[in-house]
Amino acid sequence: MKTLILSTILKALAPLFLGFAVYMFFRGHDNPGGGFIAGLIASIPLMIHSMVFGYRATREKFRINPRLLAGLGLLVALISGLFAVTMGDPFMTSIWVEQKLPLIGKIGTPIFFDLGVFLVVFGVVLQITFLLTEE
Amino acid sequence: MIHQIPFVQLPLWVLITGFVFCILFWRYSKIQEMIATISVGLYLLAGIGLLVSVYQNGIQVLQVGKWAAPFGITLVADLFSAIMVLISGVLAFTITCYSFQDISAERKKYGFYPVLLIMMFGVCGSFLTGDVFNLYVWFEVMLVASFVLIVLGNTKPQLEGAVKYVILSFISSGFVLTGIGILYNITGALNMAELSIAISECPDKKLLSIPAVFFFMGFGIKAALFPLFSWLPASYPTPPISIGGLMAGLLTKVGVYALIRFFTLIFTHDVALTHSVLLIASGLTMFFGVLGAAAQNDFRKILSFHIVSQIGYMVMGLALFTPLALAGAIYFLIHNILAKTNLFLISGIVKETNGYFNLSKLGGVYKNFPLVSVLFVVSAFSLAGIPPLSGFWGKFILAKAGFESEQYFIVAVSLLVGFLTLFSMSKIWLKAFWSPMPEAEKKRIKYNSISLFKSKYFMVLSSIFLALLTMFISFYPDYLISLSEKAAVQLLNPEIYINAVLPK
Numbered sequence: 001m002k003t004l005i006l007s008t009i010l011k012a013l014a015p016l017f018l019g020f021a022v023y024m025f026f027r028g029h030d031n032p033g034g035g036f037i038a039g040l041i042a043s044i045p046l047m048i049h050s051m052v053f054g055y056r057a058t059r060e061k062f063r064i065n066p067r068l069l070a071g072l073g074l075l076v077a078l079i080s081g082l083f084a085v086t087m088g089d090p091f092m093t094s095i096w097v098e099q100k101l102p103l104i105g106k107i108g109t110p111i112f113f114d115l116g117v118f119l120v121v122f123g124v125v126l127q128i129t130f131l132l133t134e135e
Numbered sequence: 136m137i138h139q140i141p142f143v144q145l146p147l148w149v150l151i152t153g154f155v156f157c158i159l160f161w162r163y164s165k166i167q168e169m170i171a172t173i174s175v176g177l178y179l180l181a182g183i184g185l186l187v188s189v190y191q192n193g194i195q196v197l198q199v200g201k202w203a204a205p206f207g208i209t210l211v212a213d214l215f216s217a218i219m220v221l222i223s224g225v226l227a228f229t230i231t232c233y234s235f236q237d238i239s240a241e242r243k244k245y246g247f248y249p250v251l252l253i254m255m256f257g258v259c260g261s262f263l264t265g266d267v268f269n270l271y272v273w274f275e276v277m278l279v280a281s282f283v284l285i286v287l288g289n290t291k292p293q294l295e296g297a298v299k300y301v302i303l304s305f306i307s308s309g310f311v312l313t314g315i316g317i318l319y320n321i322t323g324a325l326n327m328a329e330l331s332i333a334i335s336e337c338p339d340k341k342l343l344s345i346p347a348v349f350f351f352m353g354f355g356i357k358a359a360l361f362p363l364f365s366w367l368p369a370s371y372p373t374p375p376i377s378i379g380g381l382m383a384g385l386l387t388k389v390g391v392y393a394l395i396r397f398f399t400l401i402f403t404h405d406v407a408l409t410h411s412v413l414l415i416a417s418g419l420t421m422f423f424g425v426l427g428a429a430a431q432n433d434f435r436k437i438l439s440f441h442i443v444s445q446i447g448y449m450v451m452g453l454a455l456f457t458p459l460a461l462a463g464a465i466y467f468l469i470h471n472i473l474a475k476t477n478l479f480l481i482s483g484i485v486k487e488t489n490g491y492f493n494l495s496k497l498g499g500v501y502k503n504f505p506l507v508s509v510l511f512v513v514s515a516f517s518l519a520g521i522p523p524l525s526g527f528w529g530k531f532i533l534a535k536a537g538f539e540s541e542q543y544f545i546v547a548v549s550l551l552v553g554f555l556t557l558f559s560m561s562k563i564w565l566k567a568f569w570s571p572m573p574e575a576e577k578k579r580i581k582y583n584s585i586s587l588f589k590s591k592y593f594m595v596l597s598s599i600f601l602a603l604l605t606m607f608i609s610f611y612p613d614y615l616i617s618l619s620e621k622a623a624v625q626l627l628n629p630e631i632y633i634n635a636v637l638p639k
Contacts, residue, residue: 071158078151084201091144092200 006052014045028114035114039121047129055133066126073119080112142188143197143210143263145181146220149174150256157249164243168235171248175227178255182217182224189217190618194625194635196265204265204637205329211265211636214622215465219262219392222472225604226384227255233480233597234377236590242288242375250287251381254280261389265636267315267401268325270393274311274357278304281386284378285370296370303366307356314349321346328636330401331629340404347402347409351416354397358390360450361419364443368427371442372435372492376483379435383442384476388468391449395464398453399626406456414454418548421447425555434482434492434567437559438475441518444552445471448533451545455536461623463532466616470517470525470608477514477601481507484594485567487587489579494563498572504584506595508568513602515564517609519557525609526553528616 021042028034050058084093096108153174160166189195189212197210212220231251238247257277264270282304286297319325321342322333334343352363359367367387371379394413402409424444431437449471452464482492484507491497501508517524530553537546572580588595608615625631 067158067161071155071161074151074155074158078148078155082148085141085144090197090199090201091141094200 002052006048010045010048010052014049017041017045025114025118029110035117036121038114039118040125042118043122043125043129046126050129050133055130058133059130062126066123066130068123070120070123070127073116073121073123075116076119077113077116080109080116083109141197142181142185143195143212146178146185146224146259147210147256147263149177149181150252150259153177154249154252154256157246157252161246161249164240164248167246167248168243171252172231174252175224175231175255178259179221179224179228182221185212186214186217186221189214190621194632196635205324205326208269209265209326209328209636210263211327211632212263213625213632213635214618215395215626216262216392218465218469218618218622219388220259222469223255223258223262223385226381226472226476227251229476229480229597229601230377230381230384232593232600233380233483235593237377237483237594238375239288245287247284247287250280250283254284254381256280258385258389262392265327266325267318267327267330271308271311271315274389274393275308277386277389278308281382285374285382287374287378290373293373296373299366300370303356303363307353307363310349310353310356314346314353317349318346326636327396327400328633331633332637334401334404337404343402343404344408347398350397350402351394351409351412354390354393355416356390357387358394358446358450359387359420359443360416360446361423361443364420364424364446367443368431368436368439371439372433376435376479376486380476380479380483383439383479384472387442387446388449388472391446391453391468394450395453395461395626399456399461400629400632403629410454410456413450414542414545417447417450417454418545419447420444420450421552422548425552425559428559429555429562431559432494434485434494434497434563435479437563438478438482441556441559442475444556445475445518447552448529448549451549452533452536455533455540455542455545456627457536457540458620458623458627459532459539460536461626462616462619463529463536465619465622466532466612467526467529469615469619470529470605473601473605473608474514474518474526477510477598477605478518480594480598480601481511481514484587484591484598485511487591487594488582489572489576490581491576494566496573496576497567498570498576499568501568502571503580504587506584506588507598510598510602511564511568513605515560516557517605519560520553521557523609525605525612528609528612532616 021038024033024041025035025038046058046062081092083095085091087095094108094110096106100106153170156170157167195212198204199208254277257273257280260273261270261277264273282301285300286293322330322337324330324333337343356363371383398409421444424440424447428437428440431440448467449464452460452467485497485500486492488500517526520526520530534546534549
């Protein structure tokens, strides 16, 4: 389904989607948002790309194996929970760096957990998309 | 030192870590096999560690993320859950070893090992969680993984069995979820310990029978209680033996575990009503399960109907609701998991001899494969309850508990069912083992006794391992019985559990 309109719009919208995904990702700690939604939003441009240009073209641009991303995401989320155990706290306890950083704010283990969720969702959605468009 | 190791979380960690690495090495089924073996082996060790630490230090509690009990997610390991985690570790380890030579390369390529690990993850989580909604989530993890396992390989009978299995599982999940909703509406609690308090203080006790019925139906379908068992004989015999054996041994028992947990900790407001319903259901389950088995002529179908029948014994122990009966139920659970799984594994080995599960086409196993026959005798006669094998002790304790609470009728039913079990076990014995092999099938024999062992040594060794464990709990039953009695005392005194989860 190669249409001029979609392919033109995609060029304009892809950066917007990715930017919005980043925004949603960092917004997620206290407000609606977070890794899950960010992962979904970030996968939209690639889904549209594979709808417009076909499976092969997308895989040429995006060479990483999505299954690997999902696996890494799970690993990151797991490790973020294990941090607390090394400090003697129960699994998944949030640990924060005292120092505030400009723009982002405080850094803590929840951001790594969210990063893991982001990767899992992103990877799984892309995997499903690629499997469906591969036919 | 020993209590500093976080044993409650350890079994869950090793499984999920194994799963993650299996995903990362998706294309390499040999590496997946190795990862799965290591992680299941570690799971078994973690199970031993958990049981030891619970035995020494009492109930172990973990508030995940440091959110205190009624609000956060709580993992609790009392003796009963620790025993269950350990036995599931034994089973998972044996099945993984068995699957090296049983599961085809094709099935391994499509992710047999990662799905196996994630299913064990769900099973272990169900045993350890202390929160009803969390329990539902763990159940779903386990069920979704088991759906994948049951259709893995895409053969027609598998898909046919899976449809029944999936639909009934969805219905049962619906029941459980509805029950949780109603319970939350009445009491405002989801944490099991808090629920237990809330229910004992609830002013309108009659109302509580409604969620109790929903949980009874939901977990009853999962445990295959009468009249909700029809999905089990339809679906369990279809996948390869490793998968069927694991499900037969473990998944229905998770349903029994949930029933025991709910009807000792939470729904004890009206024992006269709820537990008599359970008693009636258990008697009918035993009886109709064994009758179904008598009509079958396929090795795995007979065994599947027997799962149903044996579930009745465990629920009978719960329904009698005395310390001795519950100890009997726990002992019976362990015995049944070992013996039943081993029978499935043996049916797989017997199938290797000439390619059939159908009893009319099998034969001559006793003459050609004496070792396999010995393994079968140990497990089958243990299942039937011949003294001094382990099934006898289980049934003996249950019958004794039945006499003590003057429920003579259920004891009579259980003894009759034991007799009928013996009948269908000897039917397998006569047809597959003693009688000569039909002439037409003789040319299909692929192995003799030694070459069978040489080419399928992992299958035979795992079966020997389970048979040895059965022998151990048969000839030295005191260890397990005293452990079960301690676990039963904990179950019947919910204050111990509540005080551990909600410290004052």
